[in-house]
Amino acid sequence: MAGSNTFLRPPGARSEKEFLSRCLQCGQCAQVCIFDCIKMRRGFNFFMAGTPEIDPKVAPCYLCMRCSEICPSDALHDIDIYDVRMGFAELDRTKCTTWTEGLLCRSCYERCPIKWKAMILERGEYPVITDECAGCGLCEHVCPADAIVVIPTRFQNKKRGPKGGA
Ligand code: SF4
Ligand code: SF4
Ligand code: SF4
Incomplete structure (x- = not known):
């Protein structure tokens, strides 16, 4: 996904503009991540190169919160x-085998670090993502x-709740 804009x-x-103005591109967040999910962005964009990005398809965030604790500039607060x-x-019910075929998959629900808040099971079976999703x-x-x-x-238009940053 290097070069892609869909990274987390x-x-x-903080908000992207403020994040970019604060990030020192020091890489401490990536170093402290024991799950190795933070990569430092490559490319020729002076402002973006060297800033941290996460591709959940490759390695998602486990919400251990080590990176936000160590960031020296408060770019991550x-x-x-x-x-x-x-x-x-966003869950596409037309692709989900539990919603379409009634298979008891539940993989997403079982791995959600804040299940019953961010993800619930409708009728005890069908996964539904709530506004409390952390986006990990x-x-x-x-x-x-x-x-x-x-x-x-x-990339979201509507703000979800009074939470700061990403
Ligand atoms: S630790 Fe903070 S300042 Fe350093 S690269 Fe990560 S986000 Fe930027
Ligand atoms: S909170 Fe996520 S990105 Fe940060 S160190 Fe932990 S696993 Fe890595
Ligand atoms: S529903 Fe949200 S908080 Fe739960 S695993 Fe998915 S992205 Fe993470």
Whole structure:
């Protein structure tokens, strides 16, 4: 996905404009991530190159919150796990095998780090993503049917709740 614009910023990232003005491109966030999901962006864009990005298809965020704690410039600010808004996961019911075929997959639900808040099971069976989604991408990563895509917060029109940053 190098070069793609659909990447996620790490948890606690401020609005994209403020994030870019604060990020020192120091890479400490990537170094502290034990899940190796943060990559430093490549390319020739002076402002973007060297800033952290996450591709949930390759390696999602596990919401351990180490990166936002260590960031020296507060480009990632230290927020509660329930306030994280990296993006919003969209579930395509026409692709989901539980919704279409009644198969008890549940992979996304089982891996959601904040299940019963961000993801619920309608009638105890069918996965539904709520407004509390953190956008970590774990559900997108594990879905065997490719039915989930996380839309980065910077591409969303509507603000979800009074949460700061991504
Ligand atoms: S730790 Fe903070 S300042 Fe350093 S690269 Fe990551 S986001 Fe940027
Ligand atoms: S919260 Fe943890 S898993 Fe997620 S990007 Fe930061 S260090 Fe990596
Ligand atoms: S619904 Fe998906 S993207 Fe949202 S918090 Fe749960 S696992 Fe993460």
